[in-house]
Amino acid sequence: MDEVNPVHEADWQVHPGARARPRVKARHLAFIRQHAVGGIIGALGGIAFVAFTGQTDLFALGAFALLAATGLPALWLRVTGHLTSAYSLSSFFLAFLVTWLCAWTGGVDSPAIFWLALVPLEAALSASRRSAVIAASYAAIAFALLIWMSLASALPPAHLPGLDPFLVRMVAILSAIIYACALALRTQEAYQRAEDAADAEEARYRMVADNASDLITRHSIDGTVLFATPASRRLLGVAAHKLIGMRVTELLGSDTQEARDLSEAFAVALRKGGEHSAEFSLPAHDGSTRHLEMRIRAVGDARDVSLVAVTRDITERQAAQEVLADARDMAESASRTKSAFLRSMSHELRTPLNSIIGFSQVIRDQSFGPIGNGRYSDYADMIGESGKSLLRIVTDVLRMSEIEAGNVEMEIEETRLHPVAALAIRTLEPQARHARVLVENHVAEDLPMMMADARGVDQAMQCILANAIQHSQPGDAVQVSGGANDISAWIEISDQGPGIPEHEISRLMRPFERTGGSLEGRPSGAGVGLAIAKALTELQRGGFTIHSREGEGTTVRLTYPRAQMSGRRTA
Secondary structure (H helix, E strand, O other), X not given: OOOOOHHHHOHHHOOHXXXXXXXXXXXXXXXXXXXXXXXXXXXXXXXXXXXXXXXXXXXXXXXXXXXXXXOHHHHXXXXXXXXXXXXXXXXXXXXXXXXXXXXXXXXXXXXXXXXXXXXXXXXXXXXXXXXXXXXHHHHHHHHHHHHHHHHOOOOOOOOOOOOOHHHXXXXXXXXXXXXXXXXXXXXXXXXXXXXXXXXXXXXXXXXXXXXXXXXXXXXXXXXXXXXXXXXXXXXXXXXXXXXXXXXXXXXXXXXXXXXXXXXXXXXXXXXXXXXXXXXXXXXXXXXXXXXXXXXXXEEEOOOOEEEEEEEEEOHHHHHHHHHHHHHHHHHHHHHHHHHHHHHHHHHXXXXXXXXXXXXXXXXXXXXXXXXXXXXXXXXXXXXXXXXXXXXXXXXXXXXXXXXXXXXXXXXXXXXXXXXXXXXXXXXXXXXXXXXXXXEEEEOOOOOOOEEEOHHHHHHHHHHHHHHHHHOOOOOOEEEEXXXXXXXXXXXXXXXXXXXXXXXXXXXXXXXXXOOOOOOOOOOOOOOOHHHHHHHHHHHOOOEEEEXXXXXXXXXXXXXXXXXXXXXOOOO
């Protein structure tokens, strides 16, 4: 058969709020059991008195009723969990009971008068000054009431018939002494429990402090170490008992910057409160350098203030930060190298490409006389178109690398939409004519001016127009329109192409991403047109949006601030 756990067995006797705290539960149990026993004795005593004597004496019944009422504080504590108020309620019933006994046995001359001294004594077990003061007030009021009743001759008839007054007095005093001894034992038991709990708590804290990898120190206001955990030997190279009486700055040297920073952290923590930290380095036993961080906080009040510091080894963290910084520098260097390579190679490729295009133009135009075979002209056209296509790709890659390297400067000024749109359309007219796509300019000439870089807007429009023409079918039309409101002006480019799936739009905004599932099915180009247009627009504090639906075409809007709503600036 399983053994019953006594701790859990007693849980039902106390308030749920005290069950999870062993010391509090023990105090609640002691109070409840003592007062419950007193209440049961009073109730059974009253019943037995009536049963055996057959009398309904008011004095006796009142005494038994008040003794039974001493069980009510136990019920109150069980229901509310308020030990302080339970002791106050118990003091009230005890003072009432003693007053009742004294009133029927001689007033202030009653042998039971000594029990009034036990009222505040019992309340002292609550460890609450408020409860003790309330209990003392009850006893004082009861004593004053008995004096008044004696002087006013308002006492009821005495109930000590036939008993030796000396014997009654001795019994009352002896019972009071016995009860006082019981209270003293309970006080000693409570004190011992508190000491044991404090010792156990101190042992737990010391175990944590002694085994913590961080060093915990307590300092006086001038930085002198008052307490240190054993981790001082591992972190500072000094035993804990030798560190007491020293200052940590003495290990660093008084003239070092780290010592001055540490002293400043102590001063700031003491002056401003809160937590302040400082970092310093010390040589380790193996000859390496150990990096440490000390976090300092002021504790206590104005009368007794001290400083508590937690020192942690941050050598690995410092090393990790250095590795991360090196990796970041390498990545930035690689990015700069990549951009420099692209710029260099792009310029190197542009020269022969221009030559290819120029020579093909000479052959196609038969500048030095007729060519024997007409197919040479066709080949010259193919050479020229291929060279132009390759040149566009190289130009786009170069432009993207310049944007990523942050080498693009924008001259923001008042700019009209119509001339910029017309220039971009004229530039792309040969490509549109070759693809048999009509580009229509619907940008009104009287639209408000915008704050933008004309060259940047032109480049962004060329990227969008080139994409629109490339994805249009022969006979389709590309619409270029503009508009404005109170705060912005915009240009829209719409095509009748296959459109872009919604989930693909964010991907296509990244450089070198293109539509099409295979290399053969993809259109020509480097896949940087949308990324360049977006970057150039955002560099001018503009907005870039795409609306597209599969099978219905795509509309791209470039939005810029209106001139009258913005000051002149250069980005």
